[in-house]
Amino acid sequence: MPVREIAGVQVDFDAEGFMTNPDQWNEEIAKVLAAEEGISQLTEGHWQVIHFIREDYKEKGQAPTIRRMNKVGNIATKDLYEWFPKGPAKKAARIAGLGKPQGCV
Amino acid sequence: MKKIVILGGGTAGTIMANKLFQTLARDEWQITIVDQDETHIYQPGLLFIPFNIYTCNDVIKPRRDYIPKGVELIVSSIDVIEPDKSRVKLANNRVLSYDYLIIATGTRTRPEETDGLAEAGWYKNIFDFYTIEGACHLQKYLKHWPGGKMVLNIVEMPIKCPVAPLEFLFLADWWFTEQGIRDKVDLTFVTPLPGAFTKPKAAAILGDFLDKKNVHLISEFNTGSVDANRNKIVAFDGTEVDYDLLVTIPTNMGDAVIERSGMGDELNFVPTHKNSLQSKAYENVFVIGDATDLPSSKAGSVAHFQADVLTENIQRAIDGLPLLDGFDGHANCFIESGFGKGMLIDFNYDVEPLPGKYPLPGIGPFSLLQETKANHWGKMMFRWVYWNLLLRGSELPIQAQMNMAGKMR
Numbered sequence: 001m002p003v004r005e006i007a008g009v010q011v012d013f014d015a016e017g018f019m020t021n022p023d024q025w026n027e028e029i030a031k032v033l034a035a036e037e038g039i040s041q042l043t044e045g046h047w048q049v050i051h052f053i054r055e056d057y058k059e060k061g062q063a064p065t066i067r068r069m070n071k072v073g074n075i076a077t078k079d080l081y082e083w084f085p086k087g088p089a090k091k092a093a094r095i096a097g098l099g100k101p102q103g104c105v
Numbered sequence: 106m107k108k109i110v111i112l113g114g115g116t117a118g119t120i121m122a123n124k125l126f127q128t129l130a131r132d133e134w135q136i137t138i139v140d141q142d143e144t145h146i147y148q149p150g151l152l153f154i155p156f157n158i159y160t161c162n163d164v165i166k167p168r169r170d171y172i173p174k175g176v177e178l179i180v181s182s183i184d185v186i187e188p189d190k191s192r193v194k195l196a197n198n199r200v201l202s203y204d205y206l207i208i209a210t211g212t213r214t215r216p217e218e219t220d221g222l223a224e225a226g227w228y229k230n231i232f233d234f235y236t237i238e239g240a241c242h243l244q245k246y247l248k249h250w251p252g253g254k255m256v257l258n259i260v261e262m263p264i265k266c267p268v269a270p271l272e273f274l275f276l277a278d279w280w281f282t283e284q285g286i287r288d289k290v291d292l293t294f295v296t297p298l299p300g301a302f303t304k305p306k307a308a309a310i311l312g313d314f315l316d317k318k319n320v321h322l323i324s325e326f327n328t329g330s331v332d333a334n335r336n337k338i339v340a341f342d343g344t345e346v347d348y349d350l351l352v353t354i355p356t357n358m359g360d361a362v363i364e365r366s367g368m369g370d371e372l373n374f375v376p377t378h379k380n381s382l383q384s385k386a387y388e389n390v391f392v393i394g395d396a397t398d399l400p401s402s403k404a405g406s407v408a409h410f411q412a413d414v415l416t417e418n419i420q421r422a423i424d425g426l427p428l429l430d431g432f433d434g435h436a437n438c439f440i441e442s443g444f445g446k447g448m449l450i451d452f453n454y455d456v457e458p459l460p461g462k463y464p465l466p467g468i469g470p471f472s473l474l475q476e477t478k479a480n481h482w483g484k485m486m487f488r489w490v491y492w493n494l495l496l497r498g499s500e501l502p503i504q505a506q507m508n509m510a511g512k513m514r
Contacts, residue, residue, distance in 0.1 A: 071371040
């Protein structure tokens with residue numbers, strides 16, 4: 001398991017670069033991970049998504065799908081793709097310090 | 106009399122009606138099953154209709170022929186489930202109270218969830234094959250199609266029977282070869298998944314098959330809308346794919362009654378304990394088959410394995426015993442691969458589909474993740490097994506829980 005020091009915290013990652021312990025997460029780490037995803041500035045919209053998916057994770061034990069972000073989090077798909085281009089579910093989960101969203105079977 | 110109500114008379118509900126009728130004391134328990142129509146569709150057969158292997162009539166039978174005489178079948182839509190009051194209101198105004206409820210209302214394709222999909226091109230050059238209407242319309246269309254660019258698109262996961270889109274492509278490759286127009290047909294598979302299938306080993310092997318059959322793969326494509334006037338599917342990130350003929354696997358959602366009853370997640374699937382099949386919210390409600398939110402495949406084989414577990418757990422609930430965590434996510438699917446051959450996969454929550462052999466007393470072994478003629482005949486024989494053994498709740502020589510025998514890591 002790769003460990004990296006970010007913002008003074010030892011952070012555990014899996015092979016695909018997703019954090020394995022959501023409790024190690026803080027907003028400074030989010031900024032660093034966002035930059036790695038090509039997002040240089042986290043706006044209010046980004047934070048709304050990040051906070052929603054962390055809350056939802058606490059309740060459900062997994063990162064939400066895009067549809068769940070729409071329906072439960074009231075976040076439009078269009079916005080998600082604008083804020084987290086290409087793969088919003090995956091990117092937002094990574095920046096929020098959660099595991100890779102489970103592909104469904 | 107105490108009462109068990111089963112909602113839905115598809116594969117899962119019909120098996121449960123038969124198994125419970127065989128096991129529960131008939132002077133103590135009244136079993137009622139509700140479905141909205143009289144026709145049972147052999148859903149694994151829908152795949153074969155577009156390619157003229159089955160006719161539309163080959164896959165339908167009267168639903169009531171498969172419900173035991175001592176079980177009451179009510180043909181009606183369901184208005185709402187009121188789990189707090191342990192009762193169900195039907196559209197025909199009947200109210201059914203229950204001691205135990207089994208939800209087997211399945212999943213539906215919802216093309217209207219995608220902008221432009223069910224509009225100008227619907228059943229003109231856009232078809233689904235997960236409904237009998239779609240499969241039969243597509244059969245007629247393909248008969249006279251001169252060739253061009255056929256795109257098969259999975260709009261959104263999860264879907265029922267996640268191998269069916271691949272089977273469709275394999276069969277399409279065979280069918281157009283037989284018609285003598287394979288050189289005029291471009292086959293492209295457009296999927297939101299990172300590869301050909303949900304699980305890595307099978308995805309790699311099945312991906313090679315797509316290559317071999319000259320099917321192009323466009324992965325991680327999240328369909329946002331369809332522009333039927335320009336014949337393009339458009340992803341949320343703006344990427345476009347052209348088609349002449351679009352075969353779509355629309356968004357799958359649980360039945361609307363689940364939403365009306367406030368019992369579902371964002372896709373109307375019912376939160377369910379993954380090993381016991383008890384509803385997470387109500388102790389006397391159980392969920393089986395495609396209606397659950399479980400991370401198992403939505404497939405008939407899964408419903409069949411779940412039925413063994415659920416029959417036992419209903420009995421245990423009645424007897425006041427703790428439920429067994431008997432369901433391991435087991436799925437078992439033949440994959441038709443064209444030219445009279447097929448493959449087989451067998452997996453569960455923890456073990457992904459692996460290559461090797463699949464022992465089956467008396468008939469097998471079948472080869473796993475390998476093309477053989479035996480697998481094709483296994484698939485074709487299955488229709489008889491389905492109508493004559495499976496739906497009737499007969500014992501099959503196959504265990505509910507997955508077995509590692511013969512599998513190779």
